[in-house]
Amino acid sequence: TEVLGLGEVKKEEISEIMNELTFAFEDSNNTQEALKRYFHRMDRFTVVQKIPFSSERKYRAIEFEEKGCYVLGAPEFLLQDDEEGAEILRKVNQYSEEGYRVLLLGKCGSVQAEDGSVSEVSPMGLIVILDCIRKEAPDVFQYFRGQKVEIKVISGDNPVTVSKIAGKAGLLGAEKYVDASTLGDDPQSYREAVQKYNVFGRVKPEQKQKLVHAYQSEKKVVGMVGDGDLDPFDVGWVDIRTYSHGEVGGVLAKRFLGRPVVRASADLDEGRVEYVLSLIHISEPTRHSLI
Numbered sequence: 001t002e003v004l005g006l007g008e009v010k011k012e013e014i015s016e017i018m019n020e021l022t023f024a025f026e027d028s029n030n031t032q033e034a035l036k037r038y039f040h041r042m043d044r045f046t047v048v049q050k051i052p053f054s055s056e057r058k059y060r061a062i063e064f065e066e067k068g069c070y071v072l073g074a075p076e077f078l079l080q081d082d083e084e085g086a087e088i089l090r091k092v093n094q095y096s097e098e099g100y101r102v103l104l105l106g107k108c109g110s111v112q113a114e115d116g117s118v119s120e121v122s123p124m125g126l127i128v129i130l131d132c133i134r135k136e137a138p139d140v141f142q143y144f145r146g147q148k149v150e151i152k153v154i155s156g157d158n159p160v161t162v163s164k165i166a167g168k169a170g171l172l173g174a175e176k177y178v179d180a181s182t183l184g185d186d187p188q189s190y191r192e193a194v195q196k197y198n199v200f201g202r203v204k205p206e207q208k209q210k211l212v213h214a215y216q217s218e219k220k221v222v223g224m225v226g227d228g229d230l231d232p233f234d235v236g237w238v239d240i241r242t243y244s245h246g247e248v249g250g251v252l253a254k255r256f257l258g259r260p261v262v263r264a265s266a267d268l269d270e271g272r273v274e275y276v277l278s279l280i281h282i283s284e285p286t287r288h289s290l291i
Contacts, residue, residue: 001038002128006088014105014125017070020045021062021105027053031101034129049113055156055205061111061118069111071118074158074202075104078121088123092158095128099164101157103127131165138170145172150220152198154208159201166199173198180207190214 003011003018023041025032045064053060059073071078075092079085092102105127109120144151151171155162159177167174177199183189187210193200194214203211208224215222 001034001130004091004126004128006123006125009124011125014127015039017067017105017124018072018127020064020067021060021070021072024050024062025052025060030131031103031129035127049111051111051113051116051118054116057116058156058202059118061108063111069108069118070124071106071108071111071121072103072127075102075126076158078104078106079123080121084123088126092126093160095126096158096160097164099131099161099168101129101131101161103129133165133169141170141172149223152194152200152211152215154200154203154211156203157201159199162201163199171198177201180204180211183207183210187214191217194218 003014005011005014018035018039019042022032022035022039023043024047045066048063048065050063051057051059051061053073057073058077059071061069061071063069075089079088088104092104095102103126105124106121107124108118108122111118141151153162153166153171153174159179163174163177176197178193178197178201180200180203183193190210191214194211195218200207200211212222212224
């Protein structure tokens with residue numbers, strides 16, 4: 001993790017706010033854990049109100065009694081469409097091309113917890129995060145290639161960043177990516193996209209279902225791997241779902257070819273990707289029921 005000040009803003013100013021903002025939220029994900037490892041809990045400021053992160057908004061925001069309002073999130077969703085915003089985005093894209101995840105910290109005029117909106121965002125700095133690829137990841141991709149399973153990556157993060165990370169992890173064709181915010185609402189655009197791309201970035205929750213339906217329209221049996229927290233648990237629109245939630249993981253298949261749902265579960269070890277293979281292996285009845 002690295003902190004970069006923008007304009008006249010110093011790194012120390014950003015760290016002061018991030019030391020408070022980071023620990024004011026209780027959500028748990030890879031980004032939050034990376035922030036917690038880098039910044040330090042100080043509890044110096046009083047929280048007036050806050051807006052938790054949303055996959056729809058792509059940011060979180062907070063108001064401190066002593067310091068005012070701040071927002072942290074995806075730069076392209078917070079920056080103004082002006083010369084300053086364009087210059088910052090160029091810097092963000094340089095990091096994204098290297099596989100870094102980039103967050104923007106901004107001072108804002110107001111925070112409205114009721115509707116989740118912020119106003120008058122003034123950029124302060126960039127938080128640059130490097131995702132560490134687990135050493136087991138290439139073996140997982142290789143296994144599924146050997147089973148003739150097509151792997152697609154769906155993420156809410158910057159598509160360039162996701163593409164670079166997926167490529168380093170061993171996904172073939174990771175350079176074929178798209179920003180899902182450009183797909184619109186037409187089902188045909190999703191059907192065309194699933195034929196062209198392997199990586200989908202900036203995906204909103206409701207778009208996951210559209211992507212699944214697009215693959216199913218191509219007569220594909222679709223499985224999804226998720227964490228059970230940020231993804232909808234309703235598997236009604238997925239043929240197979242591998243999920244992890246807390247310390248329990250499982251593989252589920254909906255009623256398919258007249259056969260009932262089969263579920264197998266196993267302990268997960270800190271989300272290690274090789275446990276996906278363990279879940280598949282102990283779920284042979286599920287796999288055979290789909291053949």
